[in-house]
Amino acid sequence: MLASFKRKLILFFCGSFLFSSLLAQELQVGDQIPDVDFNDIWNWNSSSLRLNEFKGKLIVLDFWGVFCVPCLEGFAKIDSLQKKLHNKVQFIAVNKGFGVDSTQSFFKYHPKVHRPSIPFITNDTLLHRYFPHQGNPYYVILDQSGKVLIKADYFEFAEKTFEELLKGNTDGVVPEYDRVEVNTLFDSPWDGMVDFASYIVRAPLESGLNIESGSPNGKNLVESGSIEQLYRFAFENLYDKKLELHRPGRVQLLVGDKDRFTKPSGINGLARFAWMRENYYRYVLRVPEKYTKNPYQLMLEDLKRYFNVEGKIVTQSVDHLVLINSKDAEKLLRTKGGDPKFTFLGNSLRMRDNGPIREIRNLPYARLSSAIKSRVENILGLPFADETGITENIDFAMKGTDLDNLTLEILKENLERYGLTLITKKLPVRVLVLKEVP
Numbered sequence: 001m002l003a004s005f006k007r008k009l010i011l012f013f014c015g016s017f018l019f020s021s022l023l024a025q026e027l028q029v030g031d032q033i034p035d036v037d038f039n040d041i042w043n044w045n046s047s048s049l050r051l052n053e054f055k056g057k058l059i060v061l062d063f064w065g066v067f068c069v070p071c072l073e074g075f076a077k078i079d080s081l082q083k084k085l086h087n088k089v090q091f092i093a094v095n096k097g098f099g100v101d102s103t104q105s106f107f108k109y110h111p112k113v114h115r116p117s118i119p120f121i122t123n124d125t126l127l128h129r130y131f132p133h134q135g136n137p138y139y140v141i142l143d144q145s146g147k148v149l150i151k152a153d154y155f156e157f158a159e160k161t162f163e164e165l166l167k168g169n170t171d172g173v174v175p176e177y178d179r180v181e182v183n184t185l186f187d188s189p190w191d192g193m194v195d196f197a198s199y200i201v202r203a204p205l206e207s208g209l210n211i212e213s214g215s216p217n218g219k220n221l222v223e224s225g226s227i228e229q230l231y232r233f234a235f236e237n238l239y240d241k242k243l244e245l246h247r248p249g250r251v252q253l254l255v256g257d258k259d260r261f262t263k264p265s266g267i268n269g270l271a272r273f274a275w276m277r278e279n280y281y282r283y284v285l286r287v288p289e290k291y292t293k294n295p296y297q298l299m300l301e302d303l304k305r306y307f308n309v310e311g312k313i314v315t316q317s318v319d320h321l322v323l324i325n326s327k328d329a330e331k332l333l334r335t336k337g338g339d340p341k342f343t344f345l346g347n348s349l350r351m352r353d354n355g356p357i358r359e360i361r362n363l364p365y366a367r368l369s370s371a372i373k374s375r376v377e378n379i380l381g382l383p384f385a386d387e388t389g390i391t392e393n394i395d396f397a398m399k400g401t402d403l404d405n406l407t408l409e410i411l412k413e414n415l416e417r418y419g420l421t422l423i424t425k426k427l428p429v430r431v432l433v434l435k436e437v438p
Contacts, residue, residue, distance in 0.1 A: 025130075032145075033148065035051060036050070036051075038050070038124075040100055040124075041120065043115070043118065044119035049119055052146070054090040055146060057087075057088055057089055058090070058143065058144065061092055061139065062139060063127075063131070063136050064094070065096075065136045066095075067350060068135075068136040070136075071137045075116045078116050078118065078157065081162070082116060091116070091118045092119050092121060093119070094128075095121070095122055096124050102122075109352045110349065110351070110352060139154075140152070141165060149165065150170045156269055156270060196288060197285075200281055200282070201281065202280065220285065221299060222285075224280070224281070224282045225281070226262050226281070227303075227307055229262075230281060230303055231300075231432065232245040233296075235313060237294075238297055243313070245432050247383060249382075249431070250432060255434060283303070304437070310435050310436075312432075312433055314430070314433055318426065318429050319383070320385045322386070324420070324421050325419055326419040329390065333395065334394065335362045336362075339362070341359060342361075343355060344398070346403050346404050346406070347404050354400060356399065356400045358400050359398075360397075364393055385425075408422075
C-alpha cells in the first residue's frame, strides 16, 4: 500500500514537473498561447484573469518596468487607444518582480505617471518564460484566436497601426531582433592570429549586434554612437576629459549634412530607428598588450579616414547664461539653520513626488549652482556659468509647479527673489570643431 502511494506520488511530481516545463517553453510567432490563470492582478474588476476572456480581440502584452521611461511615457497613449478600440483590442501590462501592493504604491507616489485603465499582471514569471527578452518596453501581440502574431521591440501607438494589425498586417511594427553578442567580427579560427586591427561597423541597437571588449591576445577599444559622439569620445580620452564636450555649445559642425552626425531633435519612434540604422556606428580597435601609445590617437586617425572629417580643439567665445548676484544676495540666501534638506528636484516620471515646495536648506551654495546648471543645460539646452563666488550654506525654495514646468522666464523670476540674475555673456571655452576634408 505504502509503495503504491509512493509510486503515485512520484508520478504526480514527475507529471507536474513535465507540465511546468511545457509551460516554460518559449513561444514563437504562430504558436497558440495556453489559457492559464493569472492571479496577481491589479487595476481590474477581478483579482484573477484568463487571456481567453478577451478572445475575439487583439491582445497586446505590454512588458514594462518602473525604471523604463519609454514604458511610463507610453501609458497615456495606451489608455487613449484602449478607450477608443475597447471592442477590438485589449492592452494588458505585465511586470516582473513587482507585486500588487508594490505596483499600487508606485502609481500612488509617482503622480506624473498616467495610470491606464487596463489590467496589470504583476509579479509575473510565466509570460516572461513564454516570451524571454532583454530590456523593456517589449510587446507581444496575440491575434483574435490567441496565436502569437508578432513579438516586437517597438511599434507605433496609432489607430492606423491597429487597423492594419486587425487585418494581420504587421507593417509599422519593429519586430523583435535577434541579439548576437560576440567578442569580435573576426572568424574564430583566425581570431587568435590578429594582433593589430581596427574596424567600423554600422550597428544600431536594433541590429542586436553587441561587440564585447574581450581579446585573446591583446586589448580592445570599443566605442559606440553617432559620428559626433565617436569624435567626442576620442578627443576627451586623448586630451582631457575636462573638455566636457557633451555640454551645450562645445561641438561645432562645419559639415554639409548635420543630420548624419547627430540625431535630429524631435525624431522618435520608427523615424528614430530609421536614423540609427544609417547613422549609428561601433568602432573597434585591437592592439597588442605591449602597445603603450594612447589608442584613441589611432581611433581619431581611423575616423578621419572613414568619415573624411577632421577634428580639432579650438578656443571660441560662446554665449552662456551666466549667474551673477546683487549685493543683497548673500543676505537673502543666508541659511536660518536647521537640519539640512534637499528636495530641489523635478517630479520626473521615475521619481517620487517631492511635494508642493522644493527646497535647499542649510546646504552649501554649490548644491544650488549645480542644480541650476543641470536645468539650464539639460532642459533649456543652453551653456551655463556661475560667477557669484558664493560659498556659504544657503536656503532656497521654489514652487514645485514652477520647477516641473520650468522655462527661462520662470527660472529668472525665482532667482531674482534671492538677488540672483541670469545674464547672457560670451565666455571663452574649448570647442571641438568637426570639418569635412575637401
